[in-house]
Amino acid sequence: MRTxxxxxxxxxxxxxxxxxxxxxxxxxxxxxxxxxxxxDFLFGMTWSPHRELFGxxxxxxxxxxxxTGAVIIATAIGIPSAIFxxxxxxxxxxxxxxxxxxxxxxxxxVVIGFFGLTVLVPFIRDHIGGRGESILAGWIVLAxxxxxxxxxxxxxxxxxVPRSYREASLALGATKxxxxxxxxxxxxxxxxxAALVLxxxxxxxxxxxxxxxxxxxxxxWIPTGIxxxxxxxxxxxxxxxxxxxxxxxxxxxxxxxGVVLFFMVTALNLIATFVIRRKNIQ
Amino acid sequence: MSNQNQLITxxxxxxxxxxxxxxxAAGPITYxxxxxxxxxxxxxEGEAELIGSLSIAGSTxxxxxxxxxxxxxxxxxxxxxxxxxxGGSGAGVKSAGSGxxxxxxxxxxxxxxxxxxxxxxxxxxxxxxxxxxxINPDNPLTGSLDLTLEQVxxxxxxxxxxxxxxxxxxxxxxxxxxxxxxxxxxxxxxxxMGSKEFAANxxxxxxxGEMRAAVASNQYAVAYVSFGYIDETVSAAKINGxxxxxxNVNNGQYPITRIxxxxxxxxxxxxxxxxxxxxxxxxxxxxxEDLGYIPIY
Numbered sequence: 001m002r003t004x005x006x007x008x009x010x011x012x013x014x015x016x017x018x019x020x021x022x023x024x025x026x027x028x029x030x031x032x033x034x035x036x037x038x039x040d041f042l043f044g045m046t047w048s049p050h051r052e053l054f055g056x057x058x059x060x061x062x063x064x065x066x067x068t069g070a071v072i073i074a075t076a077i078g079i080p081s082a083i084f085x086x087x088x089x090x091x092x093x094x095x096x097x098x099x100x101x102x103x104x105x106x107x108x109x110v111v112i113g114f115f116g117l118t119v120l121v122p123f124i125r126d127h128i129g130g131r132g133e134s135i136l137a138g139w140i141v142l143a144x145x146x147x148x149x150x151x152x153x154x155x156x157x158x159x160x161v162p163r164s165y166r167e168a169s170l171a172l173g174a175t176k177x178x179x180x181x182x183x184x185x186x187x188x189x190x191x192x193x194a195a196l197v198l199x200x201x202x203x204x205x206x207x208x209x210x211x212x213x214x215x216x217x218x219x220x221w222i223p224t225g226i227x228x229x230x231x232x233x234x235x236x237x238x239x240x241x242x243x244x245x246x247x248x249x250x251x252x253x254x255x256x257x258g259v260v261l262f263f264m265v266t267a268l269n270l271i272a273t274f275v276i277r278r279k280n281i282q
Numbered sequence: 283m284s285n286q287n288q289l290i291t292x293x294x295x296x297x298x299x300x301x302x303x304x305x306x307a308a309g310p311i312t313y314x315x316x317x318x319x320x321x322x323x324x325x326x327e328g329e330a331e332l333i334g335s336l337s338i339a340g341s342t343x344x345x346x347x348x349x350x351x352x353x354x355x356x357x358x359x360x361x362x363x364x365x366x367x368x369g370g371s372g373a374g375v376k377s378a379g380s381g382x383x384x385x386x387x388x389x390x391x392x393x394x395x396x397x398x399x400x401x402x403x404x405x406x407x408x409x410x411x412x413x414x415x416x417i418n419p420d421n422p423l424t425g426s427l428d429l430t431l432e433q434v435x436x437x438x439x440x441x442x443x444x445x446x447x448x449x450x451x452x453x454x455x456x457x458x459x460x461x462x463x464x465x466x467x468x469x470x471x472x473x474x475m476g477s478k479e480f481a482a483n484x485x486x487x488x489x490x491g492e493m494r495a496a497v498a499s500n501q502y503a504v505a506y507v508s509f510g511y512i513d514e515t516v517s518a519a520k521i522n523g524x525x526x527x528x529x530n531v532n533n534g535q536y537p538i539t540r541i542x543x544x545x546x547x548x549x550x551x552x553x554x555x556x557x558x559x560x561x562x563x564x565x566x567x568x569x570x571e572d573l574g575y576i577p578i579y
Contacts, residue, residue: 048479049462122499131456131500133485218459219482229485239488243372243463246380246399250462 033256054253058220062230070142082154113209130227133215146199157191197272211235335363340374340387343508371465386545389465410576414526416516427519440481457484458505
């Protein structure tokens, strides 16, 4: 036997394990959920298990509202932060900001949710209106959770732009800001996009923190304002799963929500990969 | 001469240290001996020591009883480990029936469909309980709110939407409810809601504790919780003029009452039986009473 054969086999086994697990999870979700995955399920307006009504359209819309808003807020704060850290910040300032940002990553999501429930929700109720539990609260909590990764990845991809690009631009007489805008940012765009996609994926799958602040109405409706309460796909599964009777339509419907969530995140990743690749070919 | 003095000094110091070490060492020995005596005594009385671990899960209504009894039970049976979790009545029936946990808890009766799935469940009643409608202590109606069951169902189904309709401030009533499958919710539906649906905008909270927290932090909220969760952070409404207290459940005036259950799969084994007997016994029932539930033994 050639040396290295054994080792490469072990490595292959490890590598294939995660692929197998992904495949098994997909197969399992589909097997359990496929029965209820109908247009009535996807576009039904009423979710009320005891009446055998399983429509998740308002929940899908609610999820998209919360995720989109959170990603926009996180982008609006995160990308400028990353540009500052990578291009303009003195070394010591960068060190302080980066390490505090990295601390946020370590905070368990349930703790952030608890903070949202006890501080943010009463604040919104008293100063803005509604019950406090709202899309707005979900935006803030989720934006806070995806911000650190967004900043870190975006900053890394900005710093990965070769120094020679910047020097060439500056040598041609461009100002620092013109260099950042016209040279550095375009070169780093695929990395920044990847950061956004990861953020969206994280936001979509986040459960505990948002569950605690978005309100989870008994029968969700299509939200009409940022103080409306919504259900997330994830929180519906989390709240109801332990109670759903084994083998009931309700349980299959919860698995089907998992399938929908899975495909939404996968589709998003595919679109992002496609966009990034096309950009690179140009 | 000085050498001799030194020797004497050493000898004295050695003696003192020796005595101290001996005294300290004797402490643990007598202590161990006491424990041994106690164990011998217990063995002589024929009480076999219980050994093993118990897992309990289910209704968040029964949870505090199980938790407190488990702590006391473990204090008396040092080699028994009891772990208690929530999950809800549905989960309690399911996990006991499928053997995932040793003892399941439910705050409602077993359904026919569940008995079909798990025919070998054996049920033990451990306490009686009721469900109260609670509001925030800062709500001006605190202390004076007196509802008929009809009004209760109107509030929770969204037909009465403003506190002013009940004589309170002009503000929306913010309704909270439990998730589907919760034992507390089912009892509340049986007694109060009837065929009415909960208001679409009622906020869903997945445990008694979160229902209480929602009301405690919101002046205009209303929710329903198990009697065991009523404390100074919330205020219970009267129903048909009857105060929501244990005496009124016992004398039949308060209109909502239910039995809290524990289940085992098949007949309980020695350890399961010992724990359930403990909960049903005088000490367990004292815990039941302390926690605001109603003893039944």
